Amino acid sequence: MADIVSTKKAAFTTEFYNSLFEVADGEKIKTCLQCADCSGICPFGYLMDFPPGRMIAWMRAGILDEMLENDSIWMCVSCYACTEVCPKNIPLTPGLMTRAKEELLLAGNIPAELQSALEFSQRYGNSLGESPRKRADWATGLDFEVPIMRTAKRPVDVLWFVGDYASYHPRVQETTKAFAKLLHKLGIDFGILGPEENSDGDSQRLAGERGLFEMLAEKNGKAFGKYEFNEIITTDPHAYNAIKNEYPQLGIEYLVRHYTEFLAEHIEKIKPLLKENRKIRVTYHDPCYLGRANNIYDAPRTLLEAIPGIEIVEMAHNKSTSLCCGGGGGGMWLDGFQWEKGKVRLSDWRVKEAVTTEAEVLVVACPYEPPRFEDSTKTVPGAEKMIVKDILELLVEAMG
Amino acid sequence: MNQDIYVVIEHLQGQVADISFISLAAARDLAQETGGQAVGVLLGHNVQDLASTLAADGVLYADHPALAEFTADAYQKTVASLIGKNEPRAVFFGNTSIGADVASVLSARLSLPLVSSCVSITGGKITSKICGGKIMAESELAKTTTLITMIPGGYKAEQGQSEQSPDVTSFNVPTLDDLRVMLKQYIQPEAGDVDISKESILVAIGRGIQTEDNIELAEELAELLGGTVCSSRPIVDQGWLPTSRMVGKSGKTVKPKLYLALGISGAPEHVEGMAESEMIVAVNMDPNAPIFDIATYGIEFDFFDLIDPLLELVEAAKRG
Amino acid sequence: MTNIVAIVKMVPDLVEELEINDNGTGLARDWLRLIINEFDNHAIEQAILLKERDGGEVTVIAPEAEGVEDMLFTTAAKGADRMIKLTSDFAEDTNNHALARAFAETAKAFQPDLILTGVQANDDLDGPVGPLVAEYLGMPYVGYISGVMIEDGKAIVRKEYPGGLIGEMEVVLPAVLGIQAGEEPPRYVAISKVRQMMKTTEIDEQEIPELDPSGGARINRMYLPEAAGRAEMITGGEEEIAAKLVEIFKEVGAL
Numbered sequence: 019m020a021d022i023v024s025t026k027k028a029a030f031t032t033e034f035y036n037s038l039f040e041v042a043d044g045e046k047i048k049t050c051l052q053c054a055d056c057s058g059i060c061p062f063g064y065l066m067d068f069p070p071g072r073m074i075a076w077m078r079a080g081i082l083d084e085m086l087e088n089d090s091i092w093m094c095v096s097c098y099a100c101t102e103v104c105p106k107n108i109p110l111t112p113g114l115m116t117r118a119k120e121e122l123l124l125a126g127n128i129p130a131e132l133q134s135a136l137e138f139s140q141r142y143g144n145s146l147g148e149s150p151r152k153r154a155d156w157a158t159g160l161d162f163e164v165p166i167m168r169t170a171k172r173p174v175d176v177l178w179f180v181g182d183y184a185s186y187h188p189r190v191q192e193t194t195k196a197f198a199k200l201l202h203k204l205g206i207d208f209g210i211l212g213p214e215e216n217s218d219g220d221s222q223r224l225a226g227e228r229g230l231f232e233m234l235a236e237k238n239g240k241a242f243g244k245y246e247f248n249e250i251i252t253t254d255p256h257a258y259n260a261i262k263n264e265y266p267q268l269g270i271e272y273l274v275r276h277y278t279e280f281l282a283e284h285i286e287k288i289k290p291l292l293k294e295n296r297k298i299r300v301t302y303h304d305p306c307y308l309g310r311a312n313n314i315y316d317a318p319r320t321l322l323e324a325i326p327g328i329e330i331v332e333m334a335h336n337k338s339t340s341l342c343c344g345g346g347g348g349g350m351w352l353d354g355f356q357w358e359k360g361k362v363r364l365s366d367w368r369v370k371e372a373v374t375t376e377a378e379v380l381v382v383a384c385p386y387e388p389p390r391f392e393d394s395t396k397t398v399p400g401a402e403k404m405i406v407k408d409i410l411e412l413l414v415e416a417m418g
Numbered sequence: 419m420n421q422d423i424y425v426v427i428e429h430l431q432g433q434v435a436d437i438s439f440i441s442l443a444a445a446r447d448l449a450q451e452t453g454g455q456a457v458g459v460l461l462g463h464n465v466q467d468l469a470s471t472l473a474a475d476g477v478l479y480a481d482h483p484a485l486a487e488f489t490a491d492a493y494q495k496t497v498a499s500l501i502g503k504n505e506p507r508a509v510f511f512g513n514t515s516i517g518a519d520v521a522s523v524l525s526a527r528l529s530l531p532l533v534s535s536c537v538s539i540t541g542g543k544i545t546s547k548i549c550g551g552k553i554m555a556e557s558e559l560a561k562t563t564t565l566i567t568m569i570p571g572g573y574k575a576e577q578g579q580s581e582q583s584p585d586v587t588s589f590n591v592p593t594l595d596d597l598r599v600m601l602k603q604y605i606q607p608e609a610g611d612v613d614i615s616k617e618s619i620l621v622a623i624g625r626g627i628q629t630e631d632n633i634e635l636a637e638e639l640a641e642l643l644g645g646t647v648c649s650s651r652p653i654v655d656q657g658w659l660p661t662s663r664m665v666g667k668s669g670k671t672v673k674p675k676l677y678l679a680l681g682i683s684g685a686p687e688h689v690e691g692m693a694e695s696e697m698i699v700a701v702n703m704d705p706n707a708p709i710f711d712i713a714t715y716g717i718e719f720d721f722f723d724l725i726d727p728l729l730e731l732v733e734a735a736k737r738g
Numbered sequence: 739m740t741n742i743v744a745i746v747k748m749v750p751d752l753v754e755e756l757e758i759n760d761n762g763t764g765l766a767r768d769w770l771r772l773i774i775n776e777f778d779n780h781a782i783e784q785a786i787l788l789k790e791r792d793g794g795e796v797t798v799i800a801p802e803a804e805g806v807e808d809m810l811f812t813t814a815a816k817g818a819d820r821m822i823k824l825t826s827d828f829a830e831d832t833n834n835h836a837l838a839r840a841f842a843e844t845a846k847a848f849q850p851d852l853i854l855t856g857v858q859a860n861d862d863l864d865g866p867v868g869p870l871v872a873e874y875l876g877m878p879y880v881g882y883i884s885g886v887m888i889e890d891g892k893a894i895v896r897k898e899y900p901g902g903l904i905g906e907m908e909v910v911l912p913a914v915l916g917i918q919a920g921e922e923p924p925r926y927v928a929i930s931k932v933r934q935m936m937k938t939t940e941i942d943e944q945e946i947p948e949l950d951p952s953g954g955a956r957i958n959r960m961y962l963p964e965a966a967g968r969a970e971m972i973t974g975g976e977e978e979i980a981a982k983l984v985e986i987f988k989e990v991g992a993l
Binding site (some may be wrong): 430431435487488489490491514515516518519521522523525526527529530531532533534535544546547548549550551552553554555556557558560567574575598599600601602603604605606616619643644645675676696697698699700710711712713714715716717718719723724727728730731732735736 | 750752756758765835838857858860861862863864865866868869870872873874878879880881882894896897898899900903904905906907908909910913916952953954955956957958959960961962963968969970971972973976977979980981983984986987988990991992993
């Protein structure tokens, strides 16, 4: 009995290693130098029994089966820091960490919070467990109508993919309404899918549920296919990443831009609408999925610079070295688990850093960030007065 | 069939359960309608004294060693034989670990109709509450003896209690051999930290408590009310309370009779864990705190100004 | 080796707003979303745990309803050996007595040692299904179970009472148990596994020619309770508010 078990486990290591080559650029894993840059830069690397570098070493030694019983890989928030610094350009985040989480999930090794979020995503099309019928409820109470494709029944210029947290979380709904107001003010012809929209699925994919991701993508693809529009715009960097980089492999291909790119293009129309403002010192947090994952660093800054009175000061970690808020890769749904392991929150670190810039406002551009950073401002010393705002909220406020 | 209303009394370790008093209150109302009596049905071994606080017109008592502790088979057989003989108009059971095990089996065994989750009964109209409290259903007594399981909400336990010590009449227990369910032992809950999901009174603290020392105030209040302190996540994060006290998405889901939320804003992540509390009383300085959207009662006030007079009045109420 | 049957039903998902039908006697079904009864889900988990521990087979039986196929394939992905879907003229008002008779008929054929089902369901109006199935099969029933062990042809079960008290009971087999909680929380199963089951396994269908609802209540009216809305605000100085709070504490029985 023991022999069969150990052969089976050894087989897992080989099987797993070989499967990594199937990911795009996955073969590069063979060239790992064991330099430990990845494990070193990983914000939670010190809490993992198998940070990326060690995972590769054990695989090469043929003894990675123990990973299946270990749960510290759930500390990975898919922030792309490791991928960014790897001197051999190994796709560590999508190629290794995601695959490891997939195996853990198949083996039933999954924290309970994450399980609920995945089950909610499957049942309700959003990870918060809210009724899909209420997905567009955030739009009631605005003094103009937000067109919902199913009732509008006409082509639009821009299809706005809103996202889960932007639709349902009370704090993030403020950002969503701000974008709606901006689009309205700029006279953009737009529409949303409303109840027909499902979670983009990207964080679920990175948390190891490939099957769920494909199911959600298929549903969104069907919804997209029903309507006519010129491009998709999204306020959610995770949705942006999914629709731009992952959906095409499933045959769902559309032109997609993040709102920062879109608005940066319209900056000359926006500037005249921005009124004089008092001087505000702000610092901008580069979201992982806009920055490292998709190289969008300038557009958000262009927008901020256009606001009169704004003084931008950069944090020590900025652009490609930005510190993750901790929400990605399933992190939004692993809070309790990660707190138990580390007694520290990545969002607290980031807010600490923001405090040192003496900025009044911490500016964000991703829906995971307002609730996470606002929570941190309540406990990080010196951050009590710090305000967290999305670029969109600042733009709308500057319009008066 | 007589017009009496029977209530199968639930008792555990020498205590009559509240649900039995509640059922008696309902039974008394119904007995008025039918013109019969409200009768307690007490099973056990040497427990006739438990009849003394029942607000019943009479008590039928069955004494047998096999009935000393609740076991499904023994209770089912005994109650079945009683109903078969006397044919009361209706029989109430608690919708509980004791009552629910008996009522449904008897419905099938004796081919008697059963209505469950009854919260009140007026003018012969039976009102049940289902689907997490979101749906009400109305039915009525059938032509034959009707079995009803009760849930709390429509009557208070006091309404079923009395000083008057009803008459106790013994009735014959059928043969209780070949019982298929036997009690081996009771296992008491572990000492050690409280399971907040099992508490019926919770005093919940949030960031508004400000310092670790202030938690004492909440604990004092909780103790006086017979409850326990729980919290939203930040308190646990600070290490001021153990994780077992956390309510919400990353913590426990609770459904107590009373959830007293002190200085809790009502963020979705917290509300998820307590929205189904029977009664929510929220104290918060912020009139826009989302907690007020789901609370039964809201108090826009500084908890620290409130706590001293409140503790005084609560202590007085307990003494008096 | 234990031959286990798990009895499962789909119930209204309370995430959505519930509406009453035009007759006023049942739930409106247009927007009604169904979900597996939470306690039945625990029963399935307990069944799979017993199979993993002692060996044996698990058969899952469920009545036809929207979403039941997905649910059954999920139980297969968790380890259930056989899935049975009951087909019949299930109407809105098919009560538990009717379902229980159908379940009993079907389960009998498998000669189970143990039948597990959830201790209750959110839409029960004529008591839960478990005890009825037990009586129709002449088996003993114990509910509110949070632990099961099979030993020498008997089940040793942990029965939950309020306040955390447990009664350890010995039950002669075959028996029906009403599960409150499985020994482990219901496991997660990756969607890829469920999809694989859909391709490689089949659900057996069993026709129930006639449903007999006798024993259930006739529902004269179904309605929504009065909307709660926003909190009732209590105002005044600290003494006034404290006094009102004491009244409230008395109302709920805390004082």
